[in-house]
Amino acid sequence: MVKVHGERRRGLTKGLWWLVLVFLVFTGGCWDRRELEKLAVVVGIGINLAPEGEGYEVSYQIVRAAQIQSPGGSGSGDEELRPFWILRSRGPTVFEAIRNATLQSSRRLFLSHNQVLVINEAVAREGLMPALDFFIRDHEPRLTQWLLLTAEDPVQIFDASAGLERVSSQAISDLLQHYQLTSKIRPVRLSDYIALTMEKTAANTLPRIRTIEHAGKKEYILDGTGIIKGDKLVGFLDPKETRGLLWVLGEVQGGVLTVDVPGEKGKATLEIFDSASKVTVQAEAEQIRVKIEVQMRSGLGTQTVYTDLSTPDQFKKLEQWQAEVIKAEIEAALAKARAYKADIFGFGRLLFGRDNRSWQRLAPDWERYFVEAPVEIKVKTAVEELGLSTRPALEL
Amino acid sequence: MAQELISPRQLTFLVISFTIGSWIVLPSGIEAWQNLWLLILFALGQALGFVYLSLFLFRRYPGKTLFAVHEFVYGPVLGKLISLLFLWFFLQTGAGALAVFVTLLKTTVFTDTPDLALLLPWVIIIVYGCRRGLEVIARSNEPLVLATVGLILVSVFLVLNAFKAENLLPLFNQSLATVFWNTLGIAVFPFGQNVLFLMLLPQVNRPQKVRGAVLRGMVVAGGLLSLLQFLAVGVLGRTGELFVFPTIEFYRMIIIGQVLTRLELIPLLNFLTMGFIKIMLCLYTLAVGTAQILELRAYRPLVLPLGILILVFARQIYPSISLHLHYIEEVQPLVSLFFCFFLPMLTLGVSFLRGGAQQEMAS
Amino acid sequence: MIVLIVVVFIGLFLYEAPGLVAKEFWRELAVFTLLMLLGLFLSILLASGVELPYVESIWVELFMGLRKMLASGS
Incomplete structure (x- = not known):
């Protein structure tokens, strides 16, 4: 009698268990499900001061998954064929600027795969942490992103020909990782930057990048280093x-x-x-x-x-x-x-x-x-x- | 109430996962971040002392749970009141751990998911596990602990290229007061919380091995946490201080080659299992304890409503993680010290004063 | 929302209670019912947006109060 009761009970528990599983699959998983086709995968982010008024202008290099496999789309060819899309948006803070980008982009910007943060030197002169805080606080971007300084509009860097690669941010990330071929630049990850910033007596350095005109095509080159003291750009090293x-x-x-x-x-x-x-x-x-x-x-x-x-x-x-x-x-x-x-x-x-x-x-x-x-x-x-x-x- | 028995080895494993529990994702004593791995070892020593002393209670009254000892030492009314205090502590510990894990999931993976949808599956699984009983919890805990230990040991190799010994320096740049306070904070959380096991010890099949089993579990857990913290400081440097969940951040930093990134989900899942065991033990002890206080024949019917209480409390533990961090740093050491050290010592002292009693027990 | 909570609680009650009745565990049934009612009460309060105090806030205030008292006392 008791045994039968127990078995019925076990069946019931088992049923409940399945219910839980079903529940888990259909609820918990759905809210944050993100499919690649619904995301705009950002590989490069540029930060500049907004041309007028307060705040930042943030630019993004977003890969076009479809074009990245197909041949033909060379770096600066027809806009439609390029394997990436460049977007810019503005906001009083970097975070708001990034959200404002979704007013233009049909897909939500996905920052986890971002490779490089190209920061305009005007931003660096005013202090980097206000611009970088978002990338530390938010759960998507990683601390392993590379930081770069540029005197130009970061869009120029993303726009330049990526040489043998298809997407310039990816290429820049590779360049930085091969720094030891010349040892004339010092690659700095976001985590390195934070670590040195926390040392009261230390000063940071960040690599600089600029574009050069070459046979009518824009290309970029890593050139020198910026000295950041107390979070602000103060000078340069050749x-x-x-x-x-x-x-x-x-x-x-x-x-x-x-x-x-x-x-x-x-x-x-x-x-x-x-x-x-x-x-x-x-x-x-x-x-x-x-x-x-x-x-x-x-x-x-x-x-x-x-x-x-x-x-x-x-x-x-x-x-x-x-x-x-x-x-x-x-x-x-x-x-x-x-x-x-x-x-x-x-x-x-x-x-x-x-x-x-x-x-x-x-x-x-x-x-x-x-x-x-x-x-x-x-x-x-x-x-x-x-x-x-x-x-x-x-x-x- | 049918007695479910576990082996001393299973007890050791339970102590390991209960200690690792939620501390691994949200450590206490973060103020001393750079020396935290050392402080863990100090705190372990301190906590081993606490727990060693508390275990005298079990020695003196073999086969009795903490609550039964309370009634024996203080008499039924006062004893039950003190047991009630402990019930509150177990409830808060379980709900606190649940709240931390839900916050972790909310800030890292499921950012757009409502709280309740994260809480409910947890509670359902915990209730389910507890209804199955201690034996089942202990048995399913074994592979989970092995996986976690394995993961922590593997991390050593994963971070070799990112580890900078320079980050470990300086040792001891904190004031003595900071070191003392934070050591205490770690000694009571996570180690001191093991006072919970005083409720479960009678269910170990070889009582003479209990003390060794508990202390061994604490040493292993302390060693693992210290090792992980050592690696985290070596990789993150002082940056680690900035993060709410430094361990997860540590795993986020790992890049192997150009391909193996975004590894943090594996440890995250792993630590979730430790959290499950911890909260399950809290709920189980709550149910068993309530049943004992009210002299019920079965604890199982209480699991469900108490699980619901844990869920409700998990929502009402802290209004924001900011308050929780403040609580862990400023208040928790004292609150936990009261439950994990002061109360058991008081009980032990009173029982010695009342003397003679243990002869009665021994016969 | 509140209706849903009540339905869930009744469901859970009906799931657990018959077993207890069959075994004549009356004391257990009483405690179970009481705890369920407590859970139900708190859940409804939460669901209807009543602001309940937070556990850790209480501890923090308690200890801050104590500290202040000690500071002014000395």
Whole structure:
């Protein structure tokens, strides 16, 4: 009797269970179901100040899924055939601007796959966080987006030819990830930017991008670095100075370096294999003392002189010359950083981590300590490879 | 009431998931973010002390639940009143965890879904699980814990390329007061909440192994949380302080190659299962406890209405996550300390004062 | 909405109660009914937009009040 009752009961529970499943499938899942055809997948976002009045003008590069597979749609061809769509909208805040875009776009903008945030320098001069907060707070965009500065309208960047790729944002993201081929730019993710912004004494850097006219076509090029101090753009580094910064940070993992061969009209270019750096910051009563040690390995890549550079003696000299170049690059970067009183090297962060007490003491007046700090730079280099040939075919 | 038995190993697993529970998505002690992984270890030590002492109650009165001990120590009226306080605590803990998970789902995945549509499935599943009984909860918990442990261990390899040891420095830049307060906050939540198990210990089939099982579970859970926090600080750096749900943010940062992104849904699902177990245990204890106070023969009929109460309370826990964060930081350590340490210690003290009693029990 | 809630509660009641009656669990039935009524009451209050206090707000106010009292006392 009891058993029968129990079985009936079990059947009932089972039935209820199925009901729950059905309920789950038909309710919970539906509200936020998003189908690809109903979304506008944004891969690049540009932020500019609104041309008149307050607020921001935000531009978007949205991929056209249909065109991305079909051939024929070259970068700047017929508007209909391009594999992406550029849209812009305005609003008093970035968030409202993004929502206002749906007044023009038939599909809801989907930001999870956004690759790059191109920020106009006027925005950066007024402060970046007000523009970036949305991208941190909202659940769709990711912290792994790349940040870039541009002096131009960001739309120009999205509009430029993407070269071998179909969509410029994707191409820019690839360019940034290959930074080590030149080590002349420093790619920065949104997460990196936030992390350094949280360090009171540190200054941020962001890579710059601009367009160039080439055979009647617009293309873009990564060129130099902006220095962001206290969330505001204050100055720039050129590519050489940028590499100076990267040497100190130990982020040079490739690229080439050209040295003048003294006494001759010619140069030698060395390929950088890798580098490592060790920075020590020592706090004293009224100053900090910085020691930068850089180690680097390279190989002879090409030479334009008619002297044999492949001998052990010449290698010694090459090592010395390239060490001088590296030192010069670091000093150039250091000079700029001092001029802007911006601790882009993160000396303060190091002290914060290693000697927190001293940091607490020095932080309020960090600018002064940073500018006045004696910096000792030691560069140790090795030239290890020759390539496939030894001496040049013709020696003079 | 037919006694459902679980093994000490299942108890350990339950302690692990109950401890990991909702803390993993919304940690306490975030003020000390950078040293949180260390604080977890301190707090674990502290909480092991709390729980070790509380377990003396079970030693002294083997085979009795906390509520039965209350009645024995304080007499039926006062004992029931104190038990009632604990019922409130279990209700608030369960409803709080439910509210946190619903908020998490609402802000990350189901942004346009109404609250009720998120709450209802949770409650239905929890009620269903509880009606099945502790044995079923414990058995289904085992693979879930293994999956979570596996996930946390795998994360080590996932984040290798993003991990920066520099982010861990400086150790100890907080004031002693901050460290103390936040350690306390972690010791009571999540570890101290294990006081709930005092209600379930009589249902373990080998009572002599209970103490080891509970403490082992806490150590494993503490180790896992500390490891995860260690990784999160290494990857997120100080940025982690900014986020409401830092663990999810940590998984959002993982990119492997160019392809493997948007991984956070896997850990999210995983942590949801831990939450399910935690809330289920709260509801189960609520039902069993209510049945004991009112001297009922069965707890099962109470599961459904108490589940509804949890649902209602989950909506009324906090008006916004902002208040919840404030509560966790400022108030919760004290509230939880009262329930997780002060009350059990009081009971233990009174029982010692009344002495002699345990002879009666032992016979 | 309120009608829906009442219907759901009656449904749940009818699902659980017959088993208890069959087993003659009268005490259990009474507690069950009471708790259901409490749930129903709170649900209806919520559904009809009555503003109930929030659990954590109460704790926060309690402790802030205590802190203030201690601060003024010392």
